[in-house]
Amino acid sequence: MIYLDYQATTPLAPEARDAMLQWLDGPDGTAFGNPHSPHRMGRMAAAAVDLARERVAALFPPNGQVIFTSGATEAINLAMRGCPGKGAISVSAIEHAAVLDTAHAIGKAHELNVAKDGQCNVKQDIPSNTKLVCVMQVNNEIGVIQPTVEFHRKAKEAGALYLCDAVQAYGKMPLAGADMIAVSAHKIHGPKGIGALWVRNGIELEPQQTGGGQEANLRSGTLSPALCAGFGAAAMVAKERMEDDAAHVEALWHRARELFADWELNGSAEARWHGNLNIRRKGLDVARLMSDCRDVMFSAGSACASGSGRPSHVLQAIGLGAKKAKSSIRLGFGRYTSMEQLELAAEKLINAASQQG
Structure with missing residues (x-):
C-alpha cells in the first residue's frame, strides 16, 4: 500500500515508538508508575512527562504553558468553552469541525468569510462584542496558510483573545503568535490519543472537567507517560528535521504538480503547505x-x-459548487513518502481516472 493521507494522520516515527516502549514495559517491568504519585516510580514517570513537556514546548512561542490533552479536539474545546467573558466567537468558514461545531454549540457564533484562494478575508471586521477569534494556521483540507498575524492583530483591537488551530502547522513551520494554540501528536509522527493546548501566560481559562486538576488545574485526569514520551520524541525529531522535511516535501510537491498537470488545484499554490x-x-x-x-x-x-x-464545507467556502467539490481528492505526503511511491500512486490514480472517460 502507498499512504498519501498525511493530513489525516502520519506514520509513527521510530523515535516516538522507542520512547513509548520504555514506558509501556521498561527494562525491569517497573515503568508503569502514576506520574502523579509521590513515590519513586511516580517521580520517575513524572520526570518523563516533564521532559516530554519541554520537548513539545520547544516548538511553541515563549511565555506560555503546555497543557496536555487527549488530542486537539479536547484542546480546542478547553480553549473555546473555557474562554472567559460573555461575548461572541468569530470563526473562519473553513475551520475544522472541532472549532465550528463547538462555536455553534456555545452559541453567538460569527462566521468570517474566505476568499477564492482559500485565505480568510483580512478586509472584514471583527464584531465589537467578540471575545474569541478562531482562525487556523494551515487548513487541513486544502493546505492553505492563513493570515494569522492579521487576525491576531484584529482580535487584539477588538479586545478579544485569539485561538489558533495549528494542528497542520506544528512541527512543520514556525507557529503564529496567538493567545492559545491547539496541536495534536499524531499529525507529527507521534501517537494518537494525545495533544496539547498552549496557553499564553496570564490567560485564565475555566476548567471544563473536574477531578484532580493534574494539568495546572485546567485539565483533570492521569497522564500517560508513554503517550507523553512519544509526543515529546516526535516533537524533538520534528524540530531537528524541520528544514530537511520541508525540502523533501517541496520536491514531492513539484513532482506531483507535474504528474497531475491536467488536474485543477483547489486553493492557493503559493500560500500553502x-x-x-x-x-x-x-x-x-x-x-x-x-x-x-x-x-x-x-x-x-x-x-x-x-x-x-x-460536499466539503471548505471547498464550498472557496466558491466550488457541489459537483466540483465532489470531484476533488486530497493527497498528503511527508517525511516517509518516497518519490517512487508518489510516482507509482500518481500513475495508478491517473490511469483509473482516465478509464472513467
Whole structure:
C-alpha cells in the first residue's frame, strides 16, 4: 500500500515508538508508575512527562504553558468553552469541525468569510462584542496558510483573545503568535490519543472537567507517560528535521504538480503547505476511484468528514459548487513518502481516472 493521507494522520516515527516502549514495559517491568504519585516510580514517570513537556514546548512561542490533552479536539474545546467573558466567537468558514461545531454549540457564533484562494478575508471586521477569534494556521483540507498575524492583530483591537488551530502547522513551520494554540501528536509522527493546548501566560481559562486538576488545574485526569514520551520524541525529531522535511516535501510537491498537470488545484499554490495537494478533475467519481485504487490511501476531503456524503464545507467556502467539490481528492505526503511511491500512486490514480472517460 502507498499512504498519501498525511493530513489525516502520519506514520509513527521510530523515535516516538522507542520512547513509548520504555514506558509501556521498561527494562525491569517497573515503568508503569502514576506520574502523579509521590513515590519513586511516580517521580520517575513524572520526570518523563516533564521532559516530554519541554520537548513539545520547544516548538511553541515563549511565555506560555503546555497543557496536555487527549488530542486537539479536547484542546480546542478547553480553549473555546473555557474562554472567559460573555461575548461572541468569530470563526473562519473553513475551520475544522472541532472549532465550528463547538462555536455553534456555545452559541453567538460569527462566521468570517474566505476568499477564492482559500485565505480568510483580512478586509472584514471583527464584531465589537467578540471575545474569541478562531482562525487556523494551515487548513487541513486544502493546505492553505492563513493570515494569522492579521487576525491576531484584529482580535487584539477588538479586545478579544485569539485561538489558533495549528494542528497542520506544528512541527512543520514556525507557529503564529496567538493567545492559545491547539496541536495534536499524531499529525507529527507521534501517537494518537494525545495533544496539547498552549496557553499564553496570564490567560485564565475555566476548567471544563473536574477531578484532580493534574494539568495546572485546567485539565483533570492521569497522564500517560508513554503517550507523553512519544509526543515529546516526535516533537524533538520534528524540530531537528524541520528544514530537511520541508525540502523533501517541496520536491514531492513539484513532482506531483507535474504528474497531475491536467488536474485543477483547489486553493492557493503559493500560500500553502506543499505537503497537501487538493485537486479536482471534471466529472471524476471519487468513490469509484477509491474502489479502483484500493492500494493507494488518499482522501476525498478531511478525514473527519469522509463518508458523510456531504460536499466539503471548505471547498464550498472557496466558491466550488457541489459537483466540483465532489470531484476533488486530497493527497498528503511527508517525511516517509518516497518519490517512487508518489510516482507509482500518481500513475495508478491517473490511469483509473482516465478509464472513467
